[in-house]
Amino acid sequence: MGEPETEQSEMLRSKLIENKEGEEEEGESAEVSLKEKVWKETKKMWVVAGPAIFTRFSTFGITVISQAFIGHIGSTELAAYALVQTVLLRFANGILLGMASALETLCGQAYGAGQQHMLGIYLQRSWLVLIFTALFLTPVFLFASPLLKLLGQDQAIAEVGGVIGAWFVPVIFAFIVSFTCQMYLQAQSKNMIIAYLAAASLGLHVFLSWLLTVRFEFGLTGALCSTVLAYWVPNVGQLLFVFCGGCPETWKGFSWMAFRDLWPVVKLSLSSGAMLCLELWYNSILVLLTGNLKDAEVEIDAISICLNINGWEMMISLGFLAAASVRVSNELGRGSKKAAKFSVVMVVLTSLSIGSVLFLCFLFLRGNLAYIFTNNPEVVKAVARLSPFLAISILFNSVQPVLSGVAVGAGWQSIVAYVNIACYYIVGIPLGVLLGYFLHFQVTGIWIGMLVGTAVQTLVLIIITWTTDWDKQVILAQQRVRKWFLPETQRSNSHSELA
Template identity: 70%
Template sequence: MGEEEKEKLLHEVEKKCLEEEESVGKRVWEESKKMWVVAGPAIFTRFSTFGIMVVTQSFIGHIGSTELAAYALVMTVLVRFANGVLIGMASALETLCGQAYGARKYDMLGVYLQRSWIVLFIASIFLLPIYIFTTPLLEALGQDKTIARVAGSISLWSIGIIFSFTVSFTCQMFLQSQSKNKIIAYLAAVSISLHVFLSWLLTVQFKFGLNGALTSTLLAYWIPNFGQLVFIMTKCPDTWKGFSFFAFKDLWSVIKLSLSSGAMLCLEIWYNTVLILLTGNMKNAQVSIDALAICLNISGWEMMIALGFFAAAGVRVANELGRGSSKAAKFSILITVLTSFVIGFVLFLMFLFLRERLAYIFTTDLEVAKAVGDLSPLLSFSILMNSVQPVLSGVSVGAGWQSIVAYVNIGCYYLIGIPVGVLLNHFFHLDVKGIWIGMLFGTFVQTVMLITITLKTNWDKQVELARNRVNKWTLVENEEPTISS
């Protein structure tokens, strides 16, 4: 081969490499755009929604330490429990709507939405006794009686919040599956802005105290719901065809998927609340609860970023599986996980150095601030873990593996994480730190297992399963009677 031919061959190889690099770069850019269309508004919405609780906590923290501890118990334990159950059950809607939308079976989305309303409303009814009998329940669990009494009053207000989740979560899943969630972000921005103003007006200006703060909170959760419903019924003509009797058909299949979805996410969200319950039985419980609640609220606020990527992973995977593209589904997983991890690593470094300065946003108590500073390294590692694990859970929602992940969560969280934490506390007297370290270990094991499951999955088979699921529940044209449009 002559020198000229060698140079020509080398030039062709270089050209081909450049084309491949350009092709990969283009794919990354295109997938990132699709991901951020869902993730961006979802992150902002979750930030704003979680911010409602944080704003309320900030105002209640200046009313009194007992009220702050009671509010932390109700919101971090009881409301988060309901949040986990209901958002988990609503994630079944994300699976169904995402795959149906990818398969262009648009008529089914409105029916799925109505089925989820029915299922989540029934679930909310079953949750009511927890909020009606909060005081005796917390006292039975060993919580301070003064805190438990105030918590009982707060929990009655939270019933309205629980029912708001039924509308909010389902509408969000419905709109996200179509990448129409900008409206959710706009409504969330309006809601939290009004909440800040009303909280100041009712607690600082008019001195209504705890009742004023909770009135503003309740309004902040319900205002966006009305806006979402109006948008769905007027701006989604392809996917909303009106109320239908078909929503009551085949409800058991939806209930089963919703229950496994609810178990999956509830087990995850409830996991952190075990920290609060165990802390309530320790010495100096009020300072410990206040410090831990501040840490978990910061971690929870950061978790809203990860949950935005959770939503993006679920929607992108479901859309691509419904469309029949296993390669695109795998590529979307890679891009979403890497993006979330990079953001989580930056936040990990930031919170590692801020330490007790974080606490002064929520309290002026020096003892509580010092306790927060002591827990901040664990908070930072929690944030790092949160940047990957929820995204992998989102993948499972997109593929419809909720029941599998529920079993993984039981094993990693409750058979490994909590027992290890209790042992560290009992034998090494690490108190809250020991329990938290054990629980972080459980999260680490769960993350490794989810990565293994994702890598070993036959994604071509997942495409076939998605197609079968969509075909099973697809409407025969003009079959269902419509009540109204």
């Protein structure tokens, strides 16, 4: 075992030297043709960002379509679905997505280092970690009814919520396959298949929702059955693509080696989970705080409309998060610090350009946006008052998630988790409570506090990224690749034993 590892370590060192030499040559030619360099990086970025954005729009659309059909079944069912989806499913989604992002770091850096056969092992290790996590989360959904009652919700809504919670158990296990396969395929820039499957799933969901709830009148059962299928259909397609030869260099079959070195993966997954959960739950707290204000119904309607718009725009930002993570991890794994830095600049500038256009649009549209969702003049007025804060949130969203993607690509999850705790939960939320409740600025004060927290977090991430020693990051990435490296011959033997 020792000799092959030594040989592979030497190979990795020589590969790093070759990459540095190649980087110097690239530097000379890059000065001559900066346009070509920008064009190449733009193409690499959009190969990941384009399908990632479309896939996230489609996934977000599943929730909207389900909510629309359930809304025609009854108000109690709609309230129960919104409650379970917003509180419980978002809670599980944040944990599983966060922990799955560890795979993004490992696969991206291993692929960049030329260790393609390791991606399949990392994928299997991530499955093991996330399956255990999902089993731990399952009781939250099986006992959704008493849990919602404990949180003070209406008894009728809580009872229906219990039924919906049980249907969502297959959904949280669908998240495991969905998140991990997306990150595994993104690291190889093979995520167009994910976009095709997401589009097919969305169309199927519309048809089945109509068929089961309107045509056959199965009610809530029909709508939830269609929802579960909408989440699982693309997963089956992704697994077939991986298992049936779509990734011959990275998938060599199931292996007992997936059970090795699980603890380091668990630690990285936990820090990744903490980082993303703290971000994803931030807006949920905004809604909870708004519910205790005066005229809560109008304020919640207004804030929900703003957050719904913000949620759609956030899908674009999350697409660039994926692009930043893949490009940075690939280049660090390849040993190219200049390319990694250039990727950061290109992704941030592209996302910021799109965010700036949207910022101006939402700033000038103001209350007109609300007419898409409501005809209530009080809600429209409240949305118009909140529109500047929505526009600023969208501008921050164009930078902050991208920097989080850089952190995932470089493996800084634990550092960013501490930054999120300090900026969001020590600065943002307390300031929002102070302005909203004690100084009586209502929802405006709460949102100002949240924006200040986001602004501080964005500034800190910019400073961290700007002052990063990228030579050191290349070394750390190479060390991570070597630490968990498994020679391909041993990998093949392990696969044979399992078969």
